[in-house]
Amino acid sequence: MLTLNTSDLTPVQLQNYLQYAIAPRPICFASTIDAAGNINLSPFSFFNLFSTNPPVCIFSPARRVRDNTTKHTLENVLVVKECVINIVDYAMVQQTSLASTEYGKGVNEFEKAGFTMLPSQLVKPPRVAEAPVQLECIVTQVIPLGDKNGAGNLVLAEIKLIHIKEEILDSEGKIDQAKIDLVARLGGDWYCRVTPENLFKVAKPLTTLGIGVDALPASVRNSTVLTGNDLGMLGNIENLPTPEEIDAMQGNSKVKEILDATIGDAHNRERELHELAHQFLAVGNVEDALKVVLLELTQ
Template sequence: MFYEPSKGHGLPHDPFKSLVSPRPIGWISSVGKDGAVNLAPYSFFNALSGKPPLVWFSSEGQKDSATFASETREFVANLVGRDLAEKMNKSSVNAPRGVSEFAYAGLTPVPSRLVAPPRVAEAPAALECKVTEIFRPRGLSGQETGAIVVIGEVVGIHIDEAYLTDGLFDVVKAGNVSRLGYMDYSTIDAIFSMRRPRWED
């Protein structure tokens, strides 16, 4: 089949998010200028640069994570391991401002080293970030979308050493969780390796 997104697809549910998958989950913790703390998962999340290390998340609408990151210019991207999937999902609740998603989901906030937002103590790894850019992307019409993209430079990295194997972060042991679209998720339980070819060989 072929369809143009602007004209509809005729399927029971929009397949777009399922086609662009798996998408890693950025479990974003942030703090507002008034000291309020927020924790929320974002499947529009990824790394976009290694030098310097940059990550981004996109909020579909003005939600607390984007608002707080704009106010204080900091956030933490926590990794979701398989044993945290249910708590991650619980933290996505549309709780009113002032309700702690950490407490609601049964998670432990612990201080970060270089930024104000706390990190999730139970997470296999966490990236402390300082905001470099926030913008609203535009569509073909030139009009801004409802999405808010937040880019941050990673200034500190926490790794639970229980997830290191021979000095490498073990994604299978951590069971990194990703979003597949619809209500579906996946976890890493197997990997395979390939070396990039060199023309000279």
């Protein structure tokens, strides 16, 4: 494993390693305004949601690594403490990238990138009409993290109004994760796109306590077939099955086939039962998977 001491790296090297590793990152497409009324629009991937009560997003217009200068967005929010965080979908990504060009002070990136300015209801900066979600925010605090090249400036933006395009909502009025078509930043010039094909769910252990991986037998924990994801799913189950439930799995046709074919061959029996459990887990059948891996211990 490559081990690096951050104090030995240049800001450019640090940026490269960290932005490739800490990814994907959501994109904050921030519209701001200065005291003279000049509008600015710029994307930032040092961004996330940090609180829901109060609802607070934080994004960071870092000092330029190249020459340690600050960005117009930062200068604007220090004077006019308002912004709109526009969420970026795939249909906007090329124009959003264009808006990141370092145009001179006073240049309106809405016009340069071809976006439509939509008046906000509460704050002065306009919204991006094309954005699927627009968050009108009051900037409550700006926290500088340093004064050297690449130093961040945390902009704490409290969300006051949320605007959501109706076409990304489901039948219950909630945002449909498959419809919003989000994009995110990776390292270098790389982006990724959230599509229905690459979405998956992981159950949250909110109301129950999983037995934990440590409660599984050593042969299961050290399996050469079961993956870390498999063990995590097994460890998230609330209770171990009863001996009767485990024994009943012998009636499963696939289990019976394995047991009959591996009489006197404990090694292959364990491997094949673990492979069957892996197949069960792949389709979300955690309870039967656990019974299968525990069954080989009773034979």
